[in-house]
Amino acid sequence: MADLKAKLELPGNDSIELPVKQGSAGFDVIDISKLGSKGYFTFDPGFLATASCESAITYIDGDQGILLHRGYPIEQLAVDSDYLDLCYLLLYGELPTKEQYAEFVHTVKTHTMVHEQIAFFFRGFRRDAHPMAMLCGVTGALSAFYQDSLDVNDPRHREIAAYRLVSKMPTIAAMCYKYSSGQPFVYPRNDLSYAGNFLSMMFAVPCEEYKVNPIVERAMDRIFILHADHEQNASTSTVRLAGSSGANPFACIAAGIASLWGPAHGGANEACLQMLEEIGSVDRIPEFIARAKDKNDPFRLMGFGHRVYKNFDPRAKVMRETCHEVLKELKVQDPLLDVAMELERIALEDEYFISKKLYPNVDFYSGIIMKAIGIPTSMFTVLFALSRTVGWIAHWKEMLDQPGHKISRPRQLYTGETARDFVDLDKR
Structure with missing residues (x-):
C-alpha cells in the first residue's frame, strides 16, 4: 500500500506533509511529530483526538460495542476464560498452553504473601482512612520492600515486578478492608483460586471456617476480567506517563491508583x-x-x-x-x-x-x-484498581519493551503574561 500523506497548509503560504499511519483496526492517525520543526504544535485538550502511543494490547470500537484483548472478544474471555488466563494473555500477547498456565498460576500463588512489616505499615493510617488512600500509599511503599526488582531496564526485573503486583494486590486490597473494619488480617490461601482467595481474605475470620460460594467466586472472577484493561484511559495513561521517566513499577502503579480514584474515572x-x-x-x-x-x-x-x-x-x-x-x-x-x-x-x-x-x-x-x-461502597474502587493492575502493568511493560521510547513531555498553549520587569516590594 502506498504511503499516505496528509498535507497541512500553514500560515505564510507554507505547508507540510505529515505521514498517515494505519493500525490493524480503528482510525488512521496523522503523525504530527515533525510539526514542531515548523514551529507549531497541536492543541487537543484532554488528548481526546491524540494517539499518545502505539499499542497491541486492547482495541475498542465504541460505536460498534467492541472490546478486544489481544484480538479476543471480551464476551468470550468473560465466559470461557478466567482472570489469570487473561492476565497471561495481556502480559505475553498469547493465550497460555496448559503447561504455561499451570506454571503461571503457581508463580502467582507463591507471591501472594506480603512482607510482614507491611502489616505494621498499616498501623500508621487512621482507622477511618479511605481504603483507596491506604491502597495508594501501600502500593507505592512496596518499592521499599522489594528492591530486587526495581531496575526497569532489566527485562527480568520487569517480569518479577509484574508477578509481584498481580499476586499481592488482592492481599493488600483485602488488608485495606480488614484494617477499616477492625478485623485481623487474613493470610492468603494458595489452595484457592485467585478470586476465591480474595474473597477468603476479605470475609474469613480466625474463629470459624470460611467456605467460598462458587457462584460468588465466579462473579468475582468476572468482575476482575471485565475491568482488567480498557485501552488508553486516564489511569493507564498516567501509568505510562510515570513509567516514561524510568520510575519504578510500584510507583507507577500507585500513580495509576491515584488517577483511578477520581470520581470521573473509577468511582x-x-x-x-x-x-x-x-x-x-x-x-x-x-x-x-x-x-x-x-x-x-x-x-x-x-x-x-x-x-x-x-x-x-x-x-x-x-x-x-x-x-x-x-x-x-x-x-x-x-x-x-x-x-x-x-x-x-x-x-x-x-x-x-x-x-x-x-x-x-x-x-x-x-x-x-x-x-x-457484602463489599462496602468505599471498597468498590479498590476492587477496580485490583482488577486493572494487570492492564497497567501490561501497558507499562509494552512501553519499556518498545525501542526508542521517550519520556513524555506534552506541550501547552501559553496564555499567561509575557515578559515584564520585576517590581521591588516597597514600590508595589
Missing part, C-alpha cells in the same frame, strides 16, 4: 450505589425517572450509558447475567437492590432510554453484585 459504580441510596425505594423511582428526562434538572442516572460505548457496553451483558445469578443465589433482602432491578427493567423497556441508548453499563451491574456480596 462510577460507587456513584451508582449512592444514586440508589438517594432514590431509596421503588415507589420513588418515577420521580427520579422524570428528573432524569428533564433537561433543566441536574440529576443524572448513574450507571446508564457510557462515554466510550455509544451503542452498548459489551461487558454489561455478561455482568447482567452474573448479577442475576448472584441475587438468585444469595436471596439478599435489600430495598436498594429492588430499586436497582426496577431501574434496569425501566431502562430496557422505556422508549426514552432505548432511543438514547442509555442501557445499564458494567458499573451498574458490578456495583449491585458487590453490594449483594
Whole structure:
C-alpha cells in the first residue's frame, strides 16, 4: 500500500506533509511529530483526538460495542476464560498452553504473601482512612520492600515486578478492608483460586471456617476480567506517563491508583450505589425517572450509558447475567437492590432510554453484585484498581519493551503574561 500523506497548509503560504499511519483496526492517525520543526504544535485538550502511543494490547470500537484483548472478544474471555488466563494473555500477547498456565498460576500463588512489616505499615493510617488512600500509599511503599526488582531496564526485573503486583494486590486490597473494619488480617490461601482467595481474605475470620460460594467466586472472577484493561484511559495513561521517566513499577502503579480514584474515572459504580441510596425505594423511582428526562434538572442516572460505548457496553451483558445469578443465589433482602432491578427493567423497556441508548453499563451491574456480596461502597474502587493492575502493568511493560521510547513531555498553549520587569516590594 502506498504511503499516505496528509498535507497541512500553514500560515505564510507554507505547508507540510505529515505521514498517515494505519493500525490493524480503528482510525488512521496523522503523525504530527515533525510539526514542531515548523514551529507549531497541536492543541487537543484532554488528548481526546491524540494517539499518545502505539499499542497491541486492547482495541475498542465504541460505536460498534467492541472490546478486544489481544484480538479476543471480551464476551468470550468473560465466559470461557478466567482472570489469570487473561492476565497471561495481556502480559505475553498469547493465550497460555496448559503447561504455561499451570506454571503461571503457581508463580502467582507463591507471591501472594506480603512482607510482614507491611502489616505494621498499616498501623500508621487512621482507622477511618479511605481504603483507596491506604491502597495508594501501600502500593507505592512496596518499592521499599522489594528492591530486587526495581531496575526497569532489566527485562527480568520487569517480569518479577509484574508477578509481584498481580499476586499481592488482592492481599493488600483485602488488608485495606480488614484494617477499616477492625478485623485481623487474613493470610492468603494458595489452595484457592485467585478470586476465591480474595474473597477468603476479605470475609474469613480466625474463629470459624470460611467456605467460598462458587457462584460468588465466579462473579468475582468476572468482575476482575471485565475491568482488567480498557485501552488508553486516564489511569493507564498516567501509568505510562510515570513509567516514561524510568520510575519504578510500584510507583507507577500507585500513580495509576491515584488517577483511578477520581470520581470521573473509577468511582462510577460507587456513584451508582449512592444514586440508589438517594432514590431509596421503588415507589420513588418515577420521580427520579422524570428528573432524569428533564433537561433543566441536574440529576443524572448513574450507571446508564457510557462515554466510550455509544451503542452498548459489551461487558454489561455478561455482568447482567452474573448479577442475576448472584441475587438468585444469595436471596439478599435489600430495598436498594429492588430499586436497582426496577431501574434496569425501566431502562430496557422505556422508549426514552432505548432511543438514547442509555442501557445499564458494567458499573451498574458490578456495583449491585458487590453490594449483594457484602463489599462496602468505599471498597468498590479498590476492587477496580485490583482488577486493572494487570492492564497497567501490561501497558507499562509494552512501553519499556518498545525501542526508542521517550519520556513524555506534552506541550501547552501559553496564555499567561509575557515578559515584564520585576517590581521591588516597597514600590508595589
